[in-house]
Amino acid sequence: MRKTVLVTGGCGFIGANFVRLLFETRPDWRLINLDKLTYAGNLQNLEGLAEHPDYRFVRGDICDRPLLDTLFQEEQIDTVVHFAAESHVDRSITGPAEFIRTNITGTFTLLEAAKKYWLENGQGQKKGHCRFLHVSTDEVYGSLGATGFFTEQTPYSPRSPYSASKASSDHLVRAYFHTYGLPILITNCSNNYGPYQFPEKLIPLMLNNGRQGKELPVYGDGGNVRDWLYVQDHCEAIIRVIEQGRLGESYNIGGHNEKNNLQVVELLCDMLDEKIGLLPSGNARRSLITFVKDRLGHDRRYAIAADKIDRDLGWTPKYTFEQGIEKTVTWYLE
Numbered sequence: 202m203r204k205t206v207l208v209t210g211g212c213g214f215i216g217a218n219f220v221r222l223l224f225e226t227r228p229d230w231r232l233i234n235l236d237k238l239t240y241a242g243n244l245q246n247l248e249g250l251a252e253h254p255d256y257r258f259v260r261g262d263i264c265d266r267p268l269l270d271t272l273f274q275e276e277q278i279d280t281v282v283h284f285a286a287e288s289h290v291d292r293s294i295t296g297p298a299e300f301i302r303t304n305i306t307g308t309f310t311l312l313e314a315a316k317k318y319w320l321e322n323g324q325g326q327k328k329g330h331c332r333f334l335h336v337s338t339d340e341v342y343g344s345l346g347a348t349g350f351f352t353e354q355t356p357y358s359p360r361s362p363y364s365a366s367k368a369s370s371d372h373l374v375r376a377y378f379h380t381y382g383l384p385i386l387i388t389n390c391s392n393n394y395g396p397y398q399f400p401e402k403l404i405p406l407m408l409n410n411g412r413q414g415k416e417l418p419v420y421g422d423g424g425n426v427r428d429w430l431y432v433q434d435h436c437e438a439i440i441r442v443i444e445q446g447r448l449g450e451s452y453n454i455g456g457h458n459e460k461n462n463l464q465v466v467e468l469l470c471d472m473l474d475e476k477i478g479l480l481p482s483g484n485a486r487r488s489l490i491t492f493v494k495d496r497l498g499h500d501r502r503y504a505i506a507a508d509k510i511d512r513d514l515g516w517t518p519k520y521t522f523e524q525g526i527e528k529t530v531t532w533y534l535e
């Protein structure tokens with residue numbers, strides 16, 4: 202069925218990959234991309250789409266309630282896919298205020314606008330197939346030891362201002378389902394990697410520095426473990442949840458790819474050496490790795506059990522880490 206989708210944060214990393222995938226796989230859907238274009242948003246991520254008749258870009262803030270009301274009315278939005286957020290843990294440690302504003306107040310404002318349009322106003326004609334999908338993170342569950350996995354039943358235990366703000370937004374979204382019957386869905390995913398990521402995050406930062414022969418700073422002992430999810434797999438999972446997810450439910454999305462930071466950085470070094478040659482000094486890029494003071498409160502390990510989305514919706518990741526990282530490195534070098 203044709204949908205009119207409001208994507209928030211569609212000029213960021215995952216949002217841009219999602220918008221591109223939607224155009225490829227759901228050509229009859231209309232797409233409105235609301236993005237404030239913070240430092241993390243980049244219009245070039247969506248180059249080539251601006252003229253598409255079923256695409257509209259709006260530069261604006263999810264905290265701007267009058268703008269949201271106008272968009273819901275004008276476009277008759279029936280689906281929201283909410284990516285917009287402040288997303289970098291390090292920035293949340295040095296400046297948490299913007300995380301509270303965008304991630305909590307912004308999500309609240311968006312929920313209120315959807316509630317008004319879909320439930321109160323009588324305007325949401327296609328009420329039955331309205332969906333509000335909130336994109337969240339596995340970081341809301343806290344930190345794991347050497348064993349165990351996060352399931353949808355794992356109690357929330359966020360430990361950084363970023364994850365606390367995302368946990369708060371998840372609670373609000375869920376509350377709007379139980380209190381007002383808003384048709385919500387929540388996804389909690391692990392670390393994404395792939396094209397269009399801002400080069401402050403581990404993989405694009407290391408590729409950028411490594412290519413230029415600059416230092417490769419690794420936090421602590423490099424032993425922090427993440428479950429790496431190729432961004433296209435994540436975006437396909439989101440479409441599956443929109444189309445088949447049970448309202449009010451959360452779905453964990455993971456890549457079945459646990460690697461510690463040092464393993465990832467060493468692999469990137471080796472791939473760069475192979476693809477563009479050794480450093481001018483003749484040294485391998487692993488020589489650029491330097492261990493720096495650990496991030497405050499650095500969570501040791503995240504690992505996702507993505508059994509529910511597999512069992513209930515038949516989604517599993519298609520890309521192995523080897524395939525995904527090959528595509529990623531090639532994309533950044535190009």
Ligand code: NAD
Nearest residue numbers: 210212213214215237238239241242262263285286338393
């Ligand atoms: P990103 O930082 O690359 O992009 C965020 C986008 O939101 C940017 O385009 C930015 O301009 C926009 N934005 C920020 N504040 C806004 C506001 N007030 N109003 C409108 N637009 C605003 O983020 P990302 O990595 O693409 O992450 C997208 C979502 O996925 C976030 O909600 C994040 O918490 C979640 N997530 C990301 C990862 C990951 O590995 N990147 C993992 C788990 C969950």
